[in-house]
Amino acid sequence: MLLxxxxxxxxxxxxxxxxxxxxxxxxxxxxxxxxDEEWARYLFFRDNPKGAFAERWSHSAGCRRxxxxxxxTATNEIHSVYRVGEPRPVTP
Amino acid sequence: MRRETGGRIDRTRTLRFRxxxxxYTGHPGDTLxxxxxxxxxxxxxxxxxxxRPRGVFSAGxxxxxxxxxxxxxxPEPMLTATTVELYDGLVASGLPGQGRLAAEPDPARYDAIxxxxxxxxxxxxxxxxxxxxxxxxxxxxxxxxxxxxEPGGGLLGTAEEVEGRPGAEWAAAVAAELAGLPEVTVLPRxxxxxxxxxxxxxxxxxxxxxxxxxxxxxxxxxxxWRIRARRVVLATGAHxxxxxxxxxxxxxxxxxxxxxxxxxxxxxxxxRRAVVFTxxxxxxxxxxxxxxxxxxxxxxxxxxxxxxxxxxxxxRGIEVLAGHVVTTALGDPEVSSVxxxxxxxxxxxxxxxxxxxxxxLVSGGWNPVVHLFSQSGGTLRYDEAxxxxxxxxxxxxxxxxxxxxxxxxxxxxxWLVPAEDYGTHFAxxxxxxxxxxxxxxxxxxxxxxxxxxxxxxxxxxxDQGKTSGLLTTAVAAQALGVPVGGLGSTTFRxxxxxxxxxxxxGRDRGALHDPVRVTALHEWHVAHGALFENVGxxxxxxxxxxxxxxxxxAVRRECRAAREGVAAMDASTLGKIDVIGPDAAAFLDLLYTxxxxxxxxxxxxxxxxxxxxxxxxxxxxxxRLAEDHFLVTTTTGNAAAVLDWMEEWLQTExxxxxxxxxxxxEQWATxxxxxxxxxxxxxxxxxxxxxxxxxxxxxxxxxxxxxGIPARxxxxxxxxxxxxxxxxxxxxxLALWEAIMGTEVVTPYGTETMHVLRAEKGYPIVxxxxxxxxxxxxxxxxxxxxxxxxxxxxxxxFARADTSRVDRKQLVGLLPEDPELLLPExxxxxxxxxxxEPPVPMLGHVTSSYRSAALGRTFxxxxxxxxxxRVGARLYAPVGDGLVPVTVTSHVLYDPEGARRDG
Numbered sequence: 001m002l003l004x005x006x007x008x009x010x011x012x013x014x015x016x017x018x019x020x021x022x023x024x025x026x027x028x029x030x031x032x033x034x035x036d037e038e039w040a041r042y043l044f045f046r047d048n049p050k051g052a053f054a055e056r057w058s059h060s061a062g063c064r065r066x067x068x069x070x071x072x073t074a075t076n077e078i079h080s081v082y083r084v085g086e087p088r089p090v091t092p
Numbered sequence: 093m094r095r096e097t098g099g100r101i102d103r104t105r106t107l108r109f110r111x112x113x114x115x116y117t118g119h120p121g122d123t124l125x126x127x128x129x130x131x132x133x134x135x136x137x138x139x140x141x142x143x144r145p146r147g148v149f150s151a152g153x154x155x156x157x158x159x160x161x162x163x164x165x166x167p168e169p170m171l172t173a174t175t176v177e178l179y180d181g182l183v184a185s186g187l188p189g190q191g192r193l194a195a196e197p198d199p200a201r202y203d204a205i206x207x208x209x210x211x212x213x214x215x216x217x218x219x220x221x222x223x224x225x226x227x228x229x230x231x232x233x234x235x236x237x238x239x240x241x242e243p244g245g246g247l248l249g250t251a252e253e254v255e256g257r258p259g260a261e262w263a264a265a266v267a268a269e270l271a272g273l274p275e276v277t278v279l280p281r282x283x284x285x286x287x288x289x290x291x292x293x294x295x296x297x298x299x300x301x302x303x304x305x306x307x308x309x310x311x312x313x314x315x316x317w318r319i320r321a322r323r324v325v326l327a328t329g330a331h332x333x334x335x336x337x338x339x340x341x342x343x344x345x346x347x348x349x350x351x352x353x354x355x356x357x358x359x360x361x362x363x364r365r366a367v368v369f370t371x372x373x374x375x376x377x378x379x380x381x382x383x384x385x386x387x388x389x390x391x392x393x394x395x396x397x398x399x400x401x402x403x404x405x406x407x408r409g410i411e412v413l414a415g416h417v418v419t420t421a422l423g424d425p426e427v428s429s430v431x432x433x434x435x436x437x438x439x440x441x442x443x444x445x446x447x448x449x450x451x452x453l454v455s456g457g458w459n460p461v462v463h464l465f466s467q468s469g470g471t472l473r474y475d476e477a478x479x480x481x482x483x484x485x486x487x488x489x490x491x492x493x494x495x496x497x498x499x500x501x502x503x504x505x506x507w508l509v510p511a512e513d514y515g516t517h518f519a520x521x522x523x524x525x526x527x528x529x530x531x532x533x534x535x536x537x538x539x540x541x542x543x544x545x546x547x548x549x550x551x552x553x554x555d556q557g558k559t560s561g562l563l564t565t566a567v568a569a570q571a572l573g574v575p576v577g578g579l580g581s582t583t584f585r586x587x588x589x590x591x592x593x594x595x596x597x598g599r600d601r602g603a604l605h606d607p608v609r610v611t612a613l614h615e616w617h618v619a620h621g622a623l624f625e626n627v628g629x630x631x632x633x634x635x636x637x638x639x640x641x642x643x644x645x646a647v648r649r650e651c652r653a654a655r656e657g658v659a660a661m662d663a664s665t666l667g668k669i670d671v672i673g674p675d676a677a678a679f680l681d682l683l684y685t686x687x688x689x690x691x692x693x694x695x696x697x698x699x700x701x702x703x704x705x706x707x708x709x710x711x712x713x714x715x716r717l718a719e720d721h722f723l724v725t726t727t728t729g730n731a732a733a734v735l736d737w738m739e740e741w742l743q744t745e746x747x748x749x750x751x752x753x754x755x756x757x758e759q760w761a762t763x764x765x766x767x768x769x770x771x772x773x774x775x776x777x778x779x780x781x782x783x784x785x786x787x788x789x790x791x792x793x794x795x796x797x798x799x800g801i802p803a804r805x806x807x808x809x810x811x812x813x814x815x816x817x818x819x820x821x822x823x824x825x826l827a828l829w830e831a832i833m834g835t836e837v838v839t840p841y842g843t844e845t846m847h848v849l850r851a852e853k854g855y856p857i858v859x860x861x862x863x864x865x866x867x868x869x870x871x872x873x874x875x876x877x878x879x880x881x882x883x884x885x886x887x888x889x890f891a892r893a894d895t896s897r898v899d900r901k902q903l904v905g906l907l908p909e910d911p912e913l914l915l916p917e918x919x920x921x922x923x924x925x926x927x928x929e930p931p932v933p934m935l936g937h938v939t940s941s942y943r944s945a946a947l948g949r950t951f952x953x954x955x956x957x958x959x960x961x962r963v964g965a966r967l968y969a970p971v972g973d974g975l976v977p978v979t980v981t982s983h984v985l986y987d988p989e990g991a992r993r994d995g
């Protein structure tokens with residue numbers, strides 16, 4: 001069970017959180033202007049790296065806030081957490 | 093047999109127990125294994141595949157052989173005799189490799205506890221005790237967990253000294269010091285079985301198992317500890333490993349360290365005349381301890397040509413056969429003699445001769461217990477000198493100390509005594525895997541230990557290969573001609589030792605398995621004989637049978653009341669979300685497929701929400717309470733998901749929208765009053781309300797008093813009939829319901845009737861008639877998808893090629909040609925009156941199926957490929973062994989023109 005540092009509440013058990021998949025996949029400004037392929041990429045395509053991955057979490061059983069985390073998918077180490085709207089921190 | 097003196101047992105008390113139908117005695121401090129050995133019982137079980145006799149092989153949780161079942165006081169399968177503490181009245185039997193689950197429910201309590209600490213020390217042997225003491229003296233919060241009943245670990249089974257004191261005495265002193273420190277928790281009988289991320293470890297504490305029938309009922313039998321530790325010290329010790337030779341599974345063959353433990357700790361002589369077969373030094377101490385208590389040691393057979401301690405052995409009258417091996421253990425059903433031979437320069441064996449012995453001690457070296465370290469994400473390194481895996485590095489804050497870190501006595505790696513036939517050289521005793529089996533695997537071309545494991549099943553038994561894993565790897569490596577270290581190891585996974593499901597479930601079973609949610613009216617439903625249906629965590633009245641009625645009759649009566657008279661349902665479980673803020677209308681426009689911002693205050697609109705992929709996610713009604721204030725209803729099971737969905741979009745995509753969303757599901761009690769007679773009933777209860785169709789039109793709401801209770805009344809219908817939904821605070825819900833029932837003209841109905849009524853009207857249930865691949869258009873609801881709005885969640889997807897395919901599954905009605913035939917929900921639909929060779933193209937499936945009083949027949953809803961084009965066509969449904977014909981119809985089967993909604 002991960003110990004996830006919620007940027008609002010501090011470190012809490014993973015059981016309090018809900019996973020939200022890859023971060024920084026913004027809803028397109030004008031979906032109507034996208035080709036089917038571009039829209040499909042938004043809907044269905046996500047990165048799946050081994051290593052650092054920026055992803056969304058929601059502290060659903062706590063403050064109910066969404067935030068982003070950079071987690072190493074191979075080791076589960078969380079490099080950093082940051083609030084929605086903040087840029088992805090530079091990680092090694 | 094029992095020694096006259098010695099051992100950490102209480103000889104002043106006698107415990108009676110029964111094993112395999114015979115009565116024996118032992119003492120407090122015994123394990124079942126030590127008590128059996130003390131009574132001369134050497135065969136404990138039989139092996140799983142070959143049915144060979146098996147005895148006690150070890151003195152701990154690594155035991156592969158002595159599998160037992162407790163029969164009384166409570167049946168428990170698959171325990172090892174070496175870890176069962178003896179208690180008075182114990183009844184057990186040996187197992188042929190497989191246990192039997194108890195037939196009766198477990199009466200014991202189980203529990204769980206969450207704990208945090210600065211330092212968690214696993215293992216209370218010398219290294220663990222020292223680590224815990226050092227940490228505790230700094231004032232740290234320390235938890236020390238050990239699987240055995242008494243701290244001291246291996247010290248209790250040897251005569252070794254620590255810090256100038258006898259080991260057992262030293263251990264007791266350290267334990268006493270720890271017990272006196274307020275920040276220290278010492279957990280005996282506690283196995284840390286899993287090591288997870290961020291130093292989260294899980295342990296099981298066996299609190300009353302050892303008390304047998306005397307266990308107090310109010311104390312949990314076992315307790316799961318979920319521990320978050322700042323730092324972890326693993327002092328998990330080492331397991332002695334066996335050597336493969338012919339007959340190495342016979343009762344009487346025992347790990348050398350285990351024999352030493354039986355002598356010293358339990359005061360038991362495991363045999364009278366022993367041969368000791370070793371590749372290292374530690375077995376000498378065992379041999380000397382045995383001699384010291386009167387066991388004759390026929391010889392120490394050492395694979396090393398120049399073993400140390402020869403003089404010490406000679407001084408005790410023990411012959412050391414250097415450069416020798418044991419080739420065979422002979423005897424039936426237990427060891428009676430041992431064949432030994434000399435190793436030649438090529439590793440072959442020559443000059444075999446027999447030695448009489450009833451006990452054969454084996455020591456192939458020591459394997460550090462690296463299971464938890466490996467689970468922590470730690471790497472393992474093969475140590476050539478020790479011939480074993482030792483801890484490398486871990487990303488977690490963990491240290492390994494003592495024998496677990498590789499601090500074990502010296503020896504040479506030696507695995508397999510050569511032979512012509514490897515059919516009784518056992519690698520894994522519990523799985524009956526022999527060296528011949530391993531060679532068959534490598535001969536078949538398997539070159540990975542993981543594949544050899546799966547091919548032979550070595551290491552997959554209840555003991556998870558604690559004594560056999562590395563031996564299997566070494567035999568495979570030898571056969572493949574590669575170094576043992578080059579073959580790696582199989583994965584160490586939790587649990588370290590078996591954990592009962594009852595312990596893992598803890599208190600979360602039976603009624604406490606999942607929270608139960610009931611409405612404010614629940615007691616009335618119970619008192620009036622309702623049967624209940626679980627909808628998510630909610631208990632909803634299913635139907636209200638009258639005496640003599642079955643479900644079919646009750647539902648037919650309830651449906652008739654709703655269609656022809658007046659009926660009421662507890663609709664309180666509908667999800668309700670309060671949406672407020674200056675941008676609430678704009679937000680709902682983005683969320684729903686249809687327009688909500690144009691809704692007038694005082695009006696209600698049905699709406700559908702989709703995911704961005706255009707698939708239906710939820711539906712419900714939107715009530716506009718004020719310009720900036722809405723009340724949204726959701727399906728019962730989806731209320732939390734819809735709130736999550738709203739918050740996600742507000743926080744992550746549209747943070748500039750000034751909107752707050754609050755769940756108010758439980759703040760309101762809701763009663764649906766349904767049927768042509770509902771207006772009259774409402775008028776009687778709410779004299780202040782103008783109930784005429786013109787004054788109170790469909791899809792509007794009014795605030796009024798109903799039965800004297802402040803209420804919001806909505807004209808909404810989920811049945812097609814004239815209907816009202818009356819909302820009051822939960823506190824007054826029961827009073828409202830009792831007032832309605834007090835009119836004595838209203839029939840209560842449950843969810844089954846609700847389903848029939850809505851299905852007759854073709855109203856889909858999200859999650860029953862949809863499955864995440866269905867668009868609003870598939871449901872025949874193009875009208876709910878706005879063409880005017882610039883955007884809403886899902887809009888772009890409706891322009892995808894996939895969502896306009898003509899063969900998409902669409903919601904239709906089905907009428908079985910036999911009007912009495914009820915199609916099972918989930919039934920597939922095909923075009924053929926007799927099935928062709930498979931694969932048979934499936935056109936779709938039945939999603940809802942009921943008997944209809946209004947239609948006088950059965951009917952169903954179904955998702956059918958190109959369904960709307962098939963209206964009028966005949967399809968076939970495989971039911972039982974046959975194919976039954978059904979006719980495709982519109983999904984709206986009752987009152988398609990909507991004539992009934994105004995009463």
